[in-house]
Amino acid sequence: xxxxxxxxxxxxxxxxxxxxxxxxxxxxxxxxxxxxxxxxxxxxxxxxxxxxxxxxxxxxxxxxxxxxxxxxxxxxxxxxxxxxxxxxxxxxxxxxxxxxxxxxxxxxxxxxxxxxxxxxxxxxxxxxxxxxxxxxxxxxxxxxxxxxxxxxxxxxxxxxxxxxxxxxxxxxxxxxxxxxxxxxxxxxxxxxxxxxxxxxxxxxxxxxxxxxxxxxxxxxxxxxxxxxxxxxxxxxxxxxxxxxxxxxxxxxxxxxxxxxxxxxxxxxxxxxxxxxx
Amino acid sequence: xxxxxxxxxxxxxxxxxxxxxxxxxxxxxxxxxxxxxxxxxxxxxxxxxxxxxxxxxxxxxxxxxxxxxxxxxxxxxxxxxxxxxxxxxxxxxxxxxxxxxxxxxxxxxxxxxxxxxxxxxxxxxxxxxxxxxxxxxxxxxxxxxxxxxxxxxxxxxxxxxxxxxxxxxxxxxxxxxxxxxxxxxxxxxxxxxxxxxxxxxxxxxxxxxxxxxxxxxxxxxxxxxxxxxxxxxxxxxxxxxxxxxxxxxxxxxxxxxxxxxxxxxxxxxxxxxxxxx
Numbered sequence: 001x002x003x004x005x006x007x008x009x010x011x012x013x014x015x016x017x018x019x020x021x022x023x024x025x026x027x028x029x030x031x032x033x034x035x036x037x038x039x040x041x042x043x044x045x046x047x048x049x050x051x052x053x054x055x056x057x058x059x060x061x062x063x064x065x066x067x068x069x070x071x072x073x074x075x076x077x078x079x080x081x082x083x084x085x086x087x088x089x090x091x092x093x094x095x096x097x098x099x100x101x102x103x104x105x106x107x108x109x110x111x112x113x114x115x116x117x118x119x120x121x122x123x124x125x126x127x128x129x130x131x132x133x134x135x136x137x138x139x140x141x142x143x144x145x146x147x148x149x150x151x152x153x154x155x156x157x158x159x160x161x162x163x164x165x166x167x168x169x170x171x172x173x174x175x176x177x178x179x180x181x182x183x184x185x186x187x188x189x190x191x192x193x194x195x196x197x198x199x200x201x202x203x204x205x206x207x208x209x210x211x212x213x214x215x216x217x218x219x220x221x222x223x224x225x226x227x228x229x230x231x232x233x234x235x236x237x238x239x240x241x242x243x244x245x246x247x248x249x250x251x252x253x254x255x256x257x258x259x260x261x262x263x264x265x266x267x268x269x270x271x272x273x274x275x276x277x
Numbered sequence: 278x279x280x281x282x283x284x285x286x287x288x289x290x291x292x293x294x295x296x297x298x299x300x301x302x303x304x305x306x307x308x309x310x311x312x313x314x315x316x317x318x319x320x321x322x323x324x325x326x327x328x329x330x331x332x333x334x335x336x337x338x339x340x341x342x343x344x345x346x347x348x349x350x351x352x353x354x355x356x357x358x359x360x361x362x363x364x365x366x367x368x369x370x371x372x373x374x375x376x377x378x379x380x381x382x383x384x385x386x387x388x389x390x391x392x393x394x395x396x397x398x399x400x401x402x403x404x405x406x407x408x409x410x411x412x413x414x415x416x417x418x419x420x421x422x423x424x425x426x427x428x429x430x431x432x433x434x435x436x437x438x439x440x441x442x443x444x445x446x447x448x449x450x451x452x453x454x455x456x457x458x459x460x461x462x463x464x465x466x467x468x469x470x471x472x473x474x475x476x477x478x479x480x481x482x483x484x485x486x487x488x489x490x491x492x493x494x495x496x497x498x499x500x501x502x503x504x505x506x507x508x509x510x511x512x513x514x515x516x517x518x519x520x521x522x523x524x525x526x527x528x529x530x531x532x533x534x535x536x537x538x539x540x541x542x543x544x545x546x547x548x549x550x551x552x553x554x
Contacts, residue, residue: 059337060336060337060340063337063340063341063344064340064355067340067344067352067354067355068354075344077345078341078344078345080446169357195553196553198475198553202553276472276473276475276479276553
C-alpha cells in the first residue's frame, strides 16, 4: 500500500491509503472533506475529467467550442444547469466540492484557487466535464511506452501554442498541448495506443520539432512541471484539456470555474468505456 | 457511367451523370438547382450528413441532446447562427438549398416536404450536421460484408425502439436504429469495421433478436424500405441519424427543419477523416 503525500487545509499529511485502489466515490469524499492532492494515479481504471463551468448564457458557445475543437475539448458529460452530480460523475457527487482544487476566473483573470467552490458557485453555472489524457497513460505504459513524468513523480508539461482553436460565438483561444518525450522506437506505439482513445484527446497533434507549434523553450512549460527528456527521445504533443482555461483567459467571460491543473474530478466512468474499437 | 433516376420539380428524369464520381460541390449545385434524389452512393469517399435546424433558444438543449446521445447523434459540425455554409459543408454552400429534400416540422408535426427550404427558414435557426452510416457502408462492403439494401437498390430500414435517449433540457425521445441483415460469419467483421467510425454511429447497439429493442415486426420499418434478409442472416442494429426527427416529434419545438430520410447533405469532409485509429 503506497502512502500519498497531500496538502489539506492544515498542511501536508501522509495518508495511509492506496489512492490507486480507491473507488471514485471514496476519492471524491476525501477531496470534498478538504484533501488537496494531484490525482494522477488515483482510482486506477476510472476516468478523470477536466472541469469548466460557465454561465448559462455562454453554455451554447462553450459546447460549440468543444464540439469544434474535439481534440483539446472532448466532452465526456455536461451537467444539467443547476445540478451538481449525476451522469458520469455519479449520484451523490457534488461538482463544487469533489475536485481537490479549483481555479476561479473573473473577466479572464485567475483570481483565486479554492478547495471548495460552493462560496463562488452561481445557480446559472453549467458544468462541462472534459476528457483527460490520464486515461491513455496507463495503457501506453502497459504497451511499453515509458511515461517519463509519471516515473519522475512530476506533473506533465503543458504549453500554449501558436495554433488557434476554431472560434465559437464569443469564445476563442490558442491550442494548449501536453508533451511526453518518447524514445524514437516507441513513438509508433504511443500513436497507436492513444489513437484508440479519441474521447480523451486521441492521437498526438504533433510529433517532433516544438518550433512547429510555436514553442520556443521546451524546458519552460506554461503549465505543469519541466519535462524529463532522455537521449534519443522525440517530443510528442497531445491536445490538452487545459485549452478551455487558455480560452477563458482570452475570451474573458464574467465568471468561469475550473479544476486546478492536475487536480481532476474522478468520475464513475471507466477508461475502457472510451477505447475503440 | 451509371445513370441516376431522379425526380425534379418536373417529374422523374434519367440524368447522364455518374453520381459516385461527382465532387461534393457539384452535387450540392445539382440539388440546389431543384434535383430531388436519394444520395446513397453519391460522391464516393465524401461524408454525407443528417440535418436538423432548431431555433437558437433550443440550440444548447439540442447540442446537449447530441452530446449525451453520441451514437445516434454524432455531431460533425454546427453552423454559426445566421450562417448557411462553411465548416465541413464547404464555402459557398447553402444548407437551406443544398440537400435534395427537406422536412418541415411545426410543433412536432411533419407539415411539409420541400426541395428548397429558404421560404420556411428563419434567421434564428441553428443548423446541426449529424453523422450518417453511409460513411461505414463502403468500407464494410470492401471488407466482404454484404450491404443488402444497397445491393437491392433500397433505402435502409429504420425503426423506433423502446430504448430511450438521455433527456437534455426540454428535449427527449426514443432511439431510432437502422438495421442491416448480416450473414452470421460476417457479423464480427461488421462490428469491427463500423467500430472504426465512432463519429458516424460506430459499433452496433444491438445484435440479434429485434424484440430486445421493442421492434415487433422487422418487415414493417418506421422509416425507409422493408429489409432484405437471407437465410442465415443475423439482424444487426446501429443507432440512426433519424433519432433527432423522432425527438422533434416527441418534444414538439415550434419549428424544426431536417433533411428527408435518405436525402442527405453532401459535405466536403472525407469519410477517411472519421476513421480511427
